[in-house]
Amino acid sequence: MSVTAKEPKKRSKLAELVRRMITEQPLGTVGAIITLLLLFTGIFARWLAPYGMNDPHPLYALQGPSLKFWLGTDNIGRDLLSRLIYGARISMIVGLIASLLSVVISVILGILSAYVGGAFDLIIQRFVDAVLSIPSLLLLMVVISLIGTGMWQVIFCLGISNGIGGSRMIRSLVIGIKSNLYVQAAVSVGAPTWKILVQHILPNIMAPIIIIFSMTVPSVILAEAGLSFLGFGIPPPAPSWGGMLSGSARTYMFKDPWMAIWPGLALAIVVYGVNMFGDALRDLLDPRLRGGAGRYGTILKRRISKVITKENPTE
Amino acid sequence: MKSKIILTGLVLLLTVSLLSSLSGCTKKTTTTQSTVTQSTTTTTTTNANAPVYGGTLTCMTDWGNTDPAGFDADLSPAVWSTAVWDAPFLSWLLGGDIDTYGPQGTNAFAFQSAEYIPPQYLGGNDLVTSWSVTMNPIVITLNLRTGVTWAANSTIGMQARPFTSADVVYSLTRGFAAPIVGGTYSFVTSVTAPDANTVNINCNTFNANWAYYIGYGYMPGMITCPESGNSTAGAGGEDWRNQSSDGPFIISNYVSGSSVTYTSNPNYWGKSTINGTSYKLPFISTLVYPIISDDSSLVAAIETGKVDWNPSQPLSDSAELKTGNSSLIQDNYLTGNAEALKLNRLDNQYLQNESVRRALMMATDLNTINNLTWPGSTEPGFPIAQGNPAYTSISQLPTSTQQLFTYNATAAKQAITAAGYPNGFSLAITIQSTSTTDTDVAQLLVSEWANVGVTLTINSIDATAKQTLDNSRKFDCIMESFSCNNPIVPLSQVEAVAGVVNLDVYSASENFETMYNKMVLDTDAATLTADEKALGLAILDDCGFIPFGDQVGLNVYQPWIKNYYNETDTGYHNRVPMEAELWIAPH
Numbered sequence: 001m002s003v004t005a006k007e008p009k010k011r012s013k014l015a016e017l018v019r020r021m022i023t024e025q026p027l028g029t030v031g032a033i034i035t036l037l038l039l040f041t042g043i044f045a046r047w048l049a050p051y052g053m054n055d056p057h058p059l060y061a062l063q064g065p066s067l068k069f070w071l072g073t074d075n076i077g078r079d080l081l082s083r084l085i086y087g088a089r090i091s092m093i094v095g096l097i098a099s100l101l102s103v104v105i106s107v108i109l110g111i112l113s114a115y116v117g118g119a120f121d122l123i124i125q126r127f128v129d130a131v132l133s134i135p136s137l138l139l140l141m142v143v144i145s146l147i148g149t150g151m152w153q154v155i156f157c158l159g160i161s162n163g164i165g166g167s168r169m170i171r172s173l174v175i176g177i178k179s180n181l182y183v184q185a186a187v188s189v190g191a192p193t194w195k196i197l198v199q200h201i202l203p204n205i206m207a208p209i210i211i212i213f214s215m216t217v218p219s220v221i222l223a224e225a226g227l228s229f230l231g232f233g234i235p236p237p238a239p240s241w242g243g244m245l246s247g248s249a250r251t252y253m254f255k256d257p258w259m260a261i262w263p264g265l266a267l268a269i270v271v272y273g274v275n276m277f278g279d280a281l282r283d284l285l286d287p288r289l290r291g292g293a294g295r296y297g298t299i300l301k302r303r304i305s306k307v308i309t310k311e312n313p314t315e
Numbered sequence: 316m317k318s319k320i321i322l323t324g325l326v327l328l329l330t331v332s333l334l335s336s337l338s339g340c341t342k343k344t345t346t347t348q349s350t351v352t353q354s355t356t357t358t359t360t361t362n363a364n365a366p367v368y369g370g371t372l373t374c375m376t377d378w379g380n381t382d383p384a385g386f387d388a389d390l391s392p393a394v395w396s397t398a399v400w401d402a403p404f405l406s407w408l409l410g411g412d413i414d415t416y417g418p419q420g421t422n423a424f425a426f427q428s429a430e431y432i433p434p435q436y437l438g439g440n441d442l443v444t445s446w447s448v449t450m451n452p453i454v455i456t457l458n459l460r461t462g463v464t465w466a467a468n469s470t471i472g473m474q475a476r477p478f479t480s481a482d483v484v485y486s487l488t489r490g491f492a493a494p495i496v497g498g499t500y501s502f503v504t505s506v507t508a509p510d511a512n513t514v515n516i517n518c519n520t521f522n523a524n525w526a527y528y529i530g531y532g533y534m535p536g537m538i539t540c541p542e543s544g545n546s547t548a549g550a551g552g553e554d555w556r557n558q559s560s561d562g563p564f565i566i567s568n569y570v571s572g573s574s575v576t577y578t579s580n581p582n583y584w585g586k587s588t589i590n591g592t593s594y595k596l597p598f599i600s601t602l603v604y605p606i607i608s609d610d611s612s613l614v615a616a617i618e619t620g621k622v623d624w625n626p627s628q629p630l631s632d633s634a635e636l637k638t639g640n641s642s643l644i645q646d647n648y649l650t651g652n653a654e655a656l657k658l659n660r661l662d663n664q665y666l667q668n669e670s671v672r673r674a675l676m677m678a679t680d681l682n683t684i685n686n687l688t689w690p691g692s693t694e695p696g697f698p699i700a701q702g703n704p705a706y707t708s709i710s711q712l713p714t715s716t717q718q719l720f721t722y723n724a725t726a727a728k729q730a731i732t733a734a735g736y737p738n739g740f741s742l743a744i745t746i747q748s749t750s751t752t753d754t755d756v757a758q759l760l761v762s763e764w765a766n767v768g769v770t771l772t773i774n775s776i777d778a779t780a781k782q783t784l785d786n787s788r789k790f791d792c793i794m795e796s797f798s799c800n801n802p803i804v805p806l807s808q809v810e811a812v813a814g815v816v817n818l819d820v821y822s823a824s825e826n827f828e829t830m831y832n833k834m835v836l837d838t839d840a841a842t843l844t845a846d847e848k849a850l851g852l853a854i855l856d857d858c859g860f861i862p863f864g865d866q867v868g869l870n871v872y873q874p875w876i877k878n879y880y881n882e883t884d885t886g887y888h889n890r891v892p893m894e895a896e897l898w899i900a901p902h
Contacts, residue, residue, distance in 0.1 A: 054758060054761060054762050055762060056683075056687075056758075056759055056762055058680075058683045058686065058687055061687055075687065075755065076687050076688075076755050076758060076759055077687070145777070148776075149748075149775060149776075231748040231749065231775065235773050235774075235775045236754050236757065236758050236773050236775060237757075237758040237761050237762075237773065247751045247754050247755075248751045248754070248755055250751070251631055251751055252631075254635065255631075255634065
């Protein structure tokens, strides 16, 4: 009877990432669940919402939570749960598309600026400096007041403004990579520039790009909420969470606090969750950018080392 | 272990505080659907038998959220607010006679609707005692009060002297030439003084609204001021120190961002008869108009008694004030302010069709919108407010107009189909982004008009951009605010005549212009009322505007204010006649 040794089962990279996320990053896992919930709610809002997002029920205006309206109603009798669910869709669309646009702009500007260098780099970087020197909220408000309010206008503005700022990080990464031997080798054999950028540089900055994307999503969601709160975001009657916090919610804040509590809570939970998820991804994908003393893994390691020291005081 | 205990304690504390705050929030509130009619009082009036002299009254003005723009009643860049800041010490030519016709007299008029006094209720403690109009030539003759004295002012070297017709001629002439008036006084050719107590206003055409423009509205000239203060070197009349007084008070201090203080004028001519005894006015010795910029501070000031009276408290504060100070007296009244949705009947291809406009009004659930956004009123406030004699209630409207006020989505849908739009159409509603009520109304309309196949998109923009769209008629429908107490003003805004406003959605070739032109020439009060009523009805029936409810105001005052009968207005936001007649009970 011959015994053949079983080879250890190889996991895919994604499965390995998920395993590490669950075992090493419990807070990140919670964040990932919140992010998935946001995506699920946003995609299936139509089926999940008990009522239409703009259906008024005048006889039930300003009601607290009840069996009929689980989270209560606003001042014109609209179901707050339904509006929150549809609001998740807006946050999801704005968060994902604006972050994607932002990353694309960051990558194009950052790679070109770093790789081409010289006067081109100088001009691009001074432009980036100029944009960064203007308070972002003020800049967004001015631009939106010129082009008008709307979801696509908000996505466009947030994508561009975040993209220009984010290009600084991509540039610094590319400057580090372009001095590597394999890039210089590709140049010396006469590889075209586009090929060097796409085949040699881009793959090496993919991990930071994913991290930048995951960190941009919550900031974009917050910025959209802020703009909508100030009346420069998604116009009514669309149930943007920021917009739901503004307008009549401020008037009826003391009379019917649910109007402000639910969208505020949803916004806080989602931003916190996506942030935690982004942090965890960063720790897993790029250990060089790992967080400091507050990180769960660091605290865990410190505790373990304390226990070991107590058990083996001579070590 | 210690840290775990502290952490557990903190978590428990946080949970308890969160639960307690949430439990306080579970109180269900229901929408109020009470109807307010003119002069509805929720509490009894507070009167005491014996008047008391002295004390300080702190009263909010309608412009108390910011500093006065100046004190020169003619040349101030914001004459409407300066008129109110100046009213305690500079008497107006005309005003409402609260003693005779108000709640303490015959109760013919409540003096609560802002700005407008029907001509028959004019003539109280003001400078003009009587007037007459002759038509050939057109002359308005004002007979002035005698025995009125200007107070001395050592700052400008002014001695006390009698008030004469020369003062009125000076003020009116100066006011008519002020840059802010535009063409308002184009009906006046000159102002003359045949004697010391008479003023003639010579006109090229009669204007039925003359008393408002010259006597008690907000335009320059109606507040008479002596020349000496205005001609003083430096800031002239803009500086409060250069002002004299012929009113019940003398301005004594102004602290920017804090308050304007007035002390009683010992030479004031006004008197009040109470229980058969004549008393010299004013009763209070000091009047303070505070400057409070935010609503929460104002609520706190009223709750704690720092402010004695605010006739224009936001209605939304009512519940909080009841909770915070149950002894406060609250009175709801109809303000005469209303909003209307203006439909662009000239430029929009769908709205040019009258049957489409009528269908849209029938597709609008006015009762629901009024109850949710302007609770308390079920009657329309536009174009004529309920307090005015020319007002027609819904129940008395012609049947064709009455049916517009009944929500009927089925009939509306049929009308739109019959008009040739079986698949509906799209419109945009323009609103001001800072207005929460406009936003709520627009959101309700999106839902209601969708039921009749009309897709409504909301164009929420800032005030300047909205005004630009309004002026250039680049809108489908737009939310507008109107003060509808003085029928001639909103009617002139509706009608495109060479009058006050010529920016609206009516063409000059309409029947409305003929009706309007006849109305403004009416000299007889009854004819004027009839013509106002007819034009108001025609405008409602034409459906160029979808009118919303007459807005309800909140008058709040402390229980120690006596001899006050809930009046809020004796002219353009003028409360001085009431302030002069009330007294403060010891408290």
